[in-house]
Amino acid sequence: MVACKKKDEVAPKTAGKFGLTQMHANQRVRKQVIDGVTYVPYETAKNQRTTEVANFDLGNLKASKSFYFILSNNGDRAITDVTIESNNPQFEIFPKSIDKLAGASEDGIVPLLELGVIHGNRLNGIGFQSLLPMGDNTVEVTIKGKTQGENGEETVELKAEVKLFAQVMDIKLFKANNEVDLNKVSYSMPVVEQLNGLGRIRGYSVGNSIVTIENSGNVNITLEIQPTNTDEGDPIITHTLSVGAKLELGVMSKNKVFALEGGGATTDYKRIAIGDDGKGYFAVSNIF
Structure with a gap:
């Protein structure tokens, strides 16, 4: 059964x-x-x-x-x-x-x-x-x-x-091999025509020292060095900084604006101001 x-x-x-x-x-x-x-x-x-x-x-x-x-x-x-x-x-x-x-x-x-x-x-x-x-x-x-x-x-x-x-976009700035503290601003530079939403940008005095920039983040950075109204006529200079790379820029001439683009990666806003275009901006000068 x-x-x-x-x-x-x-x-x-x-x-x-x-x-x-x-x-x-x-x-x-x-x-x-x-x-x-x-x-x-x-x-x-x-x-x-x-x-x-x-x-x-x-x-x-x-x-x-x-x-x-x-x-x-x-x-x-x-x-x-x-x-x-x-x-x-x-x-x-x-x-x-x-x-x-x-x-x-x-x-x-x-x-x-x-x-x-x-x-x-x-x-x-x-x-x-x-x-x-x-x-x-x-x-x-x-x-x-x-x-x-x-x-x-x-x-x-x-x-x-x-x-x-x-991913983080970050840099270190050196003058004569001494690191510049990006949290301590030397001067604040007004922008005549607002720079991508930024009315003023942070500036750092480097004197006549040799300036070096290092990519201390973990994304590649496109660096633009832009002239200001103190050095109109100078061309925009572009460099690519791979992760960990250092670039010696020599002695700064007058006042320059640095623009950093890291493919959309965020950064520490307390160190690097970010414009509406996602780029980080700061200025470097030997005259302030």
Whole structure:
């Protein structure tokens, strides 16, 4: 005699289990906001990371930016009291909590997590906040909640390791082999016609010393040396500084404006003023 499976027999429900996948910038999906949390359709969560540890590489980061991740529940039972935490304050996660994450078969929408990475300007673009350490950075995002397992309530957790490479445009300025402190301005030079949004630029007196500039950041820099109204008629001189390269400029003639372009990489605004064109500006003079 062959045993037959009862038609009404139902497979046991599995405990809730987090899934996490990155949502790419060019991915367009329908969104809805419920109680301040943004949700997207469940089918958007493709290739979920369902292991207890997930790894994401965000690549090169030139400036502050938000990245988005879809949080799903790959189990049958709901996950409640969900908390999301970052172990680095420059990686801001939102939302930080979700009341309930329905099981895979219960709901057609899943929450969208925003990971805002602070690197230079604030995320809203207004005002300088802080820079990430130049180069490799890693943050751990921990997602915890409660679900019903075989033996009652149990904790479910997913740890996501997120890494990126922070790019920074930076230079060192030397006069006679002595580094000039870019935080200590010698003079402030007004710009007759506003220079890309800058009414004045910071200036540094170097006297008749030999001036050297070094690329101390981790991106290549295009350097323009521009004449001012004290030396009209002089040509604009352009140099390319590879990472770590030093360029000896000799003795400065009168007053020069230096313009730095690092491919969009941010810089320390306390050291180098940035114009609307994304270039860094400062002046060097042997007459002030």
